[in-house]
Amino acid sequence: MASSAVANGGAKGPSPGRVAAVYSEVQTSRLKHPLPLPSVLRGAFKIVDGPPSSAAGNPDEIAKLFPNLYGQPSASLVPTGAVPSEIAGSALKIGVVLSGGQAPGGHNVISGIFDYLQEMAKGSVLYGFKGGPAGIMRCKYVELTTDFIYPYRNQGGFDMICSGRDKIETPEQFKQAEETVSKLDLDGLVVIGGDDSNTNACLLAENFRAKSMKTRVIGCPKTIDGDLKSKEVPTSFGFDTACKIYSEMIGNVMTDARSTGKYYHFVRLMGRAASHITLECALQTHPNITLIGEEVAAKKQTLKEVTDYITDIICKRAELGYNYGVILIPEGLIDFIPEVQQLIAELNEILAHDVVDEEGVWKKKLREQSRFLFEFLPQAIQEQLLLERDPHGNVQVAKIETEKMLISMVETELEKRRSEGKYAGHFRGQSHFFGYEGRCGLPTNFDASYCYALGYAAGALLHSGKTGLISSVGNLCAPVEEWTVGGTALTALMDVERRHGKFKPVIKKAMVELEGAPFIKFASMRDEWAIKNRYISPGPIQFHGPGANDVNHTLLLELGAQA
């Protein structure tokens, strides 16, 4: 049979999830998967500081916001050639927290920290804060031991200590955090999270330093969306696994489309702020049509133009005898369309103050362009915009099923063209949303190794007294032994945004760059993919044998372009 019990041995705290969990054969085999380390982490190393850093934007404001941290150098780990030895008498107390949405590999970051402490700082203690940053504020934690961690090695999910979306923001909350780290006598805290969480990590580091507290803070780049990256942080963990899971499914519906010859599969993919996932999946699978939000925004396209773009290709394909296809749509598409944003802003205003009469007199309050757009929308979407509002009365953009909206608009446009004698094919749209199933898959070998190195490096950075850095592992297209390891000043990734009249520090989300190698590669191929069927089916993620150690395409292309 394919399952076996995993004992949770002498774990000191109760695991929220996997106490005496039953594992599949693949899960069990992953427990024993050996994790390679970059060679610099396998021998003795020293930390070498780089030049003083600046900021991604508005350095003067960042300097004011982070007076204790601004300008600090990034750090590189450099092998000394000596035999590694633990630093005598340097046992540490470290806390770790998972922040925000899940990404495959989070458990391996924790394993990496733990193993570093076990191997290089004997006698250390690692606490896991439960349920995200709220666990820090409420001092809810569990001591992580060998037995506790074991069942989570190379496993998906964040359920070892769970995550949460709270932020440590108010003075009161900072005070709670201070109390917790003091009570636990923490030398360090590792924050595993996305752009917001790493900004928060840097604010904590600044705060602890300002108060001359000993607790240091190191961040780790996590998000399946792939929008937390920079020159020093080539990718966020989880992106590789999630994209491969989605690409497996996309490849399957491509084969389905070609086999039946009668469906257009409209696939919406997770990733609201940036379209990296959609671009990566396109590079992996070669769909007929791919919408990239950043391009739609840059070209200031209207919804009608997006619809026409899709419809034009469907018509061309019908002429060639193909009445099927696959279309990738980023979850955040409509957030990138200026006129939709304008319409929603006007609707929010109207809905807040006016009655929506059945005769539609209220529509006169819309600006002309917005009224046209509203009338252009399928009726189901119109109703959704008017009826489904959040507790503040605002339109719930996130609830709009963009893929169904596009199917409906394309249907209408095709019927128009049919009546004009410009289209004689047949069209059946089939909608899909691939999202939640990608956030918690078993991490690929790449994500498993990458996360382990990130965690191990975070341990080393804390051990050497660093704070306010994000764990940075580079040269990721080379074999693991050749990966570089270091820490990047979080302030160097920051810019400011003005909110409520005040400057707030932010790590800007990395958007798809239209001048970047991945987009250029995609743009050079898409016309061929549109008309010819160049589908690729990546198949299920493999842990052994061919394909088991592939790195994602965008990373290969980005790093290749930089070289």
Add this chain to the structure above:
Amino acid sequence: MASSAVANGGAKGPSPGRVAAVYSEVQTSRLKHPLPLPSVLRGAFKIVDGPPSSAAGNPDEIAKLFPNLYGQPSASLVPTGAVPSEIAGSALKIGVVLSGGQAPGGHNVISGIFDYLQEMAKGSVLYGFKGGPAGIMRCKYVELTTDFIYPYRNQGGFDMICSGRDKIETPEQFKQAEETVSKLDLDGLVVIGGDDSNTNACLLAENFRAKSMKTRVIGCPKTIDGDLKSKEVPTSFGFDTACKIYSEMIGNVMTDARSTGKYYHFVRLMGRAASHITLECALQTHPNITLIGEEVAAKKQTLKEVTDYITDIICKRAELGYNYGVILIPEGLIDFIPEVQQLIAELNEILAHDVVDEEGVWKKKLREQSRFLFEFLPQAIQEQLLLERDPHGNVQVAKIETEKMLISMVETELEKRRSEGKYAGHFRGQSHFFGYEGRCGLPTNFDASYCYALGYAAGALLHSGKTGLISSVGNLCAPVEEWTVGGTALTALMDVERRHGKFKPVIKKAMVELEGAPFIKFASMRDEWAIKNRYISPGPIQFHGPGANDVNHTLLLELGAQA
């Protein structure tokens, strides 16, 4: 990079799909995957007939409908111990057709037929009819050669020759089929399909025999739904792969549910007529709640009772601190609920003749029980029932998103209980439909081997002069070498149904048996799964290493129970 071009060499006909296709690394590696054969097929064998057969029901009527075939014995292949040698001068002309929806492994059935002919009947020709049974009627075919077939070995989909849902039914259509097999001088035809297609195959076999035509017909059991099976046909191909793909996704959302602690994932699974897929996925993953259509029907449950069953468990879990979970729902659930069928019948009647007034006076025409049910349904579903009708004006049951309907009804019931002080948790439903992504995945090692053996056996049965049999490979839980091979009389699987006053032969769909080992196993575990979290994450299908050769649970349990 992870892709490579696959040459299509000297293929004689154009492939609808994969001419010069670009393949992923995993796809390419699957091309070279060696296919083991049952040992009886590797040596010389003879065909041994069993006793005369009967029918699954109404043998007298079946005998009348199949005067030339009824009662014929099933056949077993038995090793002779001699060295295999091709039968001199026995080159065959064989046609093959894919019928109905896709199932992973169809290409390997064709590869198996082809390889049998190559190895045991040199000089044979294999034609592939294009686009399903319509290809037979219109005589659209392609000659299948070594080069043509190569790129499809162990690949998912049906795109080698594509499939279709047409049936050969009318006298005119039978005549077209006769003309095609005569024109191509076919010795045999292999029909790869589900229950309907195999019934059709038997009618063709009877017809050809009745007209003293030489063309013999052999069926192969295909459907991801798993509802074509009998004692001699332990499973249909594709079921294993599809269930493993769905179970991978279910395992992932389970980990997601446990990690966030705030979602109830309602997962609808493909399989309208029977709930085998849902049951298999439940056995693989241990969800908190699983609905099995056959049980709902047997207990004559109402929609309210189904809703209460779910809600009760959600409330119990909330008391234990679990505000999350995973719920599996078979696609055909509402077809199993008698009162829903009654409501839909009444609605079809009313919608055909009456005006649906906004005030709801029309509702008085519903019987009391149906009116209660209608009022119980969420508004969105009410609207869907009234508005979305098929070209005949009938309610489109298949379009109802059962998982969203249940979320809405559970929400309402939970709010009621909250107001009564009986529930204090928080509930967020997240809907999923896993369907199309499972029909065309790369076949598992099991399906790859099973299909190859089915095809190879079909070749052997035709070669030995058999007709009206379904290729049957048994002992499937043993290693491939020990699998048994034979053919089962299609008439033995049949019963009759009265349609328009006439008896029609049908292979009855195999439903989930509530007395069968898989359901009993599930039923013995579900109360524990409901309250405790026994989630298993099967992970992605592996082609190498641990888990690569697992057989599905229902098959193991059914065969184990028989032994």
